[in-house]
Amino acid sequence: MSCCDQNGAEDAAVGIGTAAQMNDLQDIINKYNGVEGSLISVLQNVQRIYGYLPRPALEQVAERLGIKKAKIYGVATFYAQFRFTPVGKHLILLCQGTACHVNGADKIETALCDELRVEMGETTDDRLFTLNEAACLGCCSLAPVMMIDGQAYGPLTPDKARQVIRDIYKRERQSQPEEVGA
Amino acid sequence: MIVRIGLSSCGIAAGGLPVWEAIAEEIGQQGLDWALRQTGCIGMCHSEPLLDAIHPDGSINTYGNVTPARAREIIAAEASGLALDEYRIATDQEPNECMAGQVRVALRNCGSINPESIDDYINAGGYKALRQVLTSMSPPQVIEEMKISGLRGRGGAGFPTWFKWNATRQEPGDIKYLICNADEGDPGAFMDRSLLEGDPHGVLEGMIIAAYATGCTTGIIYARAEYPLAIKRLEQALEQARQQGMLGTGIMGSGLSFDITIKQGAGAFVCGEETALIASLEGERGMPRLKPPFPSQKGYWDKPSNINNVETFANVPWIIVNGGAAFAAMGTEDSKGTKVFALAGRIKRGGLVEVPMGMSLREIIYGPGGGIKQDKQFKAVQLGGPSGGCIPESLLDTPVDYQSIKNTGAIMGSGGMIVMDETTCMVDLARYFLNFTQDESCGKCVPCRIGTKRMLEIMERICAGQGQPGDIEMLETLGGQIADGSLCGLGNSAPNPVLTTIKYFRSEYEAHINDKKCPAKQCKSLITYHIDADKCKGCTLCAKKCPVNCISGEAKQVHVIDQSRCTKCGTCLEVCPSKWAAVIVE
Numbered sequence: 001m002s003c004c005d006q007n008g009a010e011d012a013a014v015g016i017g018t019a020a021q022m023n024d025l026q027d028i029i030n031k032y033n034g035v036e037g038s039l040i041s042v043l044q045n046v047q048r049i050y051g052y053l054p055r056p057a058l059e060q061v062a063e064r065l066g067i068k069k070a071k072i073y074g075v076a077t078f079y080a081q082f083r084f085t086p087v088g089k090h091l092i093l094l095c096q097g098t099a100c101h102v103n104g105a106d107k108i109e110t111a112l113c114d115e116l117r118v119e120m121g122e123t124t125d126d127r128l129f130t131l132n133e134a135a136c137l138g139c140c141s142l143a144p145v146m147m148i149d150g151q152a153y154g155p156l157t158p159d160k161a162r163q164v165i166r167d168i169y170k171r172e173r174q175s176q177p178e179e180v181g182a
Numbered sequence: 183m184i185v186r187i188g189l190s191s192c193g194i195a196a197g198g199l200p201v202w203e204a205i206a207e208e209i210g211q212q213g214l215d216w217a218l219r220q221t222g223c224i225g226m227c228h229s230e231p232l233l234d235a236i237h238p239d240g241s242i243n244t245y246g247n248v249t250p251a252r253a254r255e256i257i258a259a260e261a262s263g264l265a266l267d268e269y270r271i272a273t274d275q276e277p278n279e280c281m282a283g284q285v286r287v288a289l290r291n292c293g294s295i296n297p298e299s300i301d302d303y304i305n306a307g308g309y310k311a312l313r314q315v316l317t318s319m320s321p322p323q324v325i326e327e328m329k330i331s332g333l334r335g336r337g338g339a340g341f342p343t344w345f346k347w348n349a350t351r352q353e354p355g356d357i358k359y360l361i362c363n364a365d366e367g368d369p370g371a372f373m374d375r376s377l378l379e380g381d382p383h384g385v386l387e388g389m390i391i392a393a394y395a396t397g398c399t400t401g402i403i404y405a406r407a408e409y410p411l412a413i414k415r416l417e418q419a420l421e422q423a424r425q426q427g428m429l430g431t432g433i434m435g436s437g438l439s440f441d442i443t444i445k446q447g448a449g450a451f452v453c454g455e456e457t458a459l460i461a462s463l464e465g466e467r468g469m470p471r472l473k474p475p476f477p478s479q480k481g482y483w484d485k486p487s488n489i490n491n492v493e494t495f496a497n498v499p500w501i502i503v504n505g506g507a508a509f510a511a512m513g514t515e516d517s518k519g520t521k522v523f524a525l526a527g528r529i530k531r532g533g534l535v536e537v538p539m540g541m542s543l544r545e546i547i548y549g550p551g552g553g554i555k556q557d558k559q560f561k562a563v564q565l566g567g568p569s570g571g572c573i574p575e576s577l578l579d580t581p582v583d584y585q586s587i588k589n590t591g592a593i594m595g596s597g598g599m600i601v602m603d604e605t606t607c608m609v610d611l612a613r614y615f616l617n618f619t620q621d622e623s624c625g626k627c628v629p630c631r632i633g634t635k636r637m638l639e640i641m642e643r644i645c646a647g648q649g650q651p652g653d654i655e656m657l658e659t660l661g662g663q664i665a666d667g668s669l670c671g672l673g674n675s676a677p678n679p680v681l682t683t684i685k686y687f688r689s690e691y692e693a694h695i696n697d698k699k700c701p702a703k704q705c706k707s708l709i710t711y712h713i714d715a716d717k718c719k720g721c722t723l724c725a726k727k728c729p730v731n732c733i734s735g736e737a738k739q740v741h742v743i744d745q746s747r748c749t750k751c752g753t754c755l756e757v758c759p760s761k762w763a764a765v766i767v768e
Binding site: 036037038039040041043044074075078079080081082096097098099101102103107110111114134135136137138139140141142143145150151152153154157158 | 191192194195196227228230366367368369370371372375407408409410445446447448449450451462463464465466467468483524526527528532533564567598600602605606611614615618624729749751752753756
């Protein structure tokens with residue numbers, strides 16, 4: 001998503017994202033063209049391609065599939081899965097399920113926010129991490145749990161959660177030192 | 183010898199994959215002629231990763247909390263014909279306390295077969311029920327068998343399954359839809375995920391039988407996107423079933439034609455409600471509508487649609503093979519058969535258990551569940567998720583059946599049981615659930631949209647130490663109005679957690695409001711952290727770890743917390759060595 005400008009509607013004319021992403025977007029639009037009731041599937045695929053829902057991509061979807069922009073916005077804002085801003089390289093999902101709540105998920109949240117210097121839902125300045133919450137990850141016996149890039153970590157303590165983040169930072173610095181800014 | 187590793191989401195989260203790799207390597211290095219197999223979740227999530235050593239004579243040693251290093255030790259012992267008692271938690275002859283007393287109907291294959299192999303499923307008796315139905319039963323006979331079984335919907339509402347099937351069957355029309363609700367939204371419930379990951383063919387077989395009975399032509403599974411492994415295994419299972427002629431045109435040589443597709447939900451709790459689920463399937467905002475017309479009359483694309491939950495379908499093949507009467511012989515008059523419960527929270531053995539209905543809450547929590555973590559005092563068990571309620575210790579002997587649970591003010595729901603001990607603040611817990619339902623309210627009807635908001639504001643005020651006299655009564659009034667006036671089940675049940683905690687734990691509310699105290703010492707605005715000058719040895723640990731640097735004190739001198747800057751994160755309490763225990767919460 002490096003060449004993608006999230007604010008630039010004018011980008012719709014010149015392209016959205018990389019050539020591969022553009023191709024994928026066209027494939028998705030063609031696949032669902034004329035398939036009634038497929039808007040959620042289309043949005044899920046757009047998000048899979050870009051990591052979020054870029055406005056120019058949604059404008060293309062609206063135009064090509066003949067769906068009103070207001071309706072797309074309405075559906076996209078209704079469901080928790082969809083987001084309008086890019087996420088960091090690593091997506092942290094902190095479970096807010098009942099088991100995690102009674103086992104101290106709020107303390108993990110405080111520790112993560114402090115460690116990453118972000119609020120819930122935000123992305124770090126260096127674009128390495130986005131901290132989001134999940135209703136329930138279904139790993140209740142490991143509570144409190146967080147998931148990073150599909151891998152679950154638990155049972156957590158505030159210190160363990162901080163350590164997981166530090167370990168990932170460490171790996172990032174070792175592999176691609178130039179990518180870690182801020 | 184077969185070595186079997188539990189690789190469902192919980193097994194993988196607990197570290198099952200490195201164990202798998204270590205064993206594969208060990209078997210290779212030692213040149214052992216052993217097979218390595220994967221299986222789904224057997225329910226003992228507290229002991230994951232699990233390893234079964236299955237001997238040629240059929241005997242099984244089950245090992246728990248396996249690490250790669252332990253796995254190597256276990257393989258070495260088993261290779262020399264010994265069991266490693268240190269890590270062994272059960273054998274096939276001596277099931278442990280967690281498995282003893284369980285009756286596994288829906289979960290019959292979870293934790294034993296390879297969920298990615300249709301042959302494994304068939305060898306375990308799979309698709310036998312479907313063959314029986316297609317060759318020797320008419321659709322009304324299938325529905326009659328379901329009626330005899332007394333099976334009620336396992337998703338929450340507990341509506342008789344046969345009645346729904348019959349209603350859909352009797353609707354005129356060539357196109358009818360069969361929908362499997364796999365949008366398991368209750369935080370704290372994971373039986374559907376476990377079934378889909380551990381025995382996907384069991385759910386598919388139930389669906390195909392239902393399609394035959396109801397006359398549905400197309401099947402759809404509405405699955406949560408948060409369950410990637412379940413979706414992957416379902417896709418594999420669908421492909422295998424198509425290849426073997428269990429799906430498609432002329433299933434098993436009969437006249438039945440039926441196929442199933444998967445649609446991924448996009449994260450909305452309200453989509454567990456039938457009409458909202460249908461709206462979501464049609465690509466719309468998932469907002470419920472008034473019933474009637476019921477989905478069996480006008481459902482997906484206005485066609486007759488039959489919607490059942492994952493666990494409901496998983497019971498169907500067993501009922502056909504063993505007979506409805508065998509299912510009805512278990513459980514109680516009002517609630518037949520078995521039910522899967524997800525045990526979580528402050529409980530020793532968290533996981534999934536399947537027991538006959540009518541067992542008491544106490545038997546489940548202290549039997550398979552093993553009691554309370556750290557042997558603390560039981561306080562309450564929450565049933566039914568955000569739509570349910572909290573049941574206190576005085577009602578622990580309540581039998582678990584639909585009506586008895588309803589009489590307490592809670593609901594059976596999908597079977598999530600969250601156990602709480604003295605460290606849980608019931609007011610905070612009710613606030614937590616209300617926050618969830620408020621957030622998930624679709625906004626269509628006023629009582630739910632605005633009513634839950636007002637209730638939440640009062641709850642937040644109480645937790646923040648700004649509760650006022652009259653708040654409790656106001657919550658009760660609002661709760662009653664929201665329950666009566668809302669359009670769908672989400673709003674009807676949203677006040678339940680608040681109303682049941684007021685009913686059984688009123689004194690905690692009063693302590694928050696009148697005394698500005700949180701008895702469980704959880705509500706941050708109502709507690710303070712102090713360092714006891716007599717106990718502090720000045721080890722400096724708390725000062726070093728305090729995230730806001732509000733603890734002052736030199737080494738070997740008494741430390742002091744600056745109350746004006748303390749965020750009450752509790753770090754000092756956690757790090758203070760237990761031998762000093764100098765940090766006091768009040």
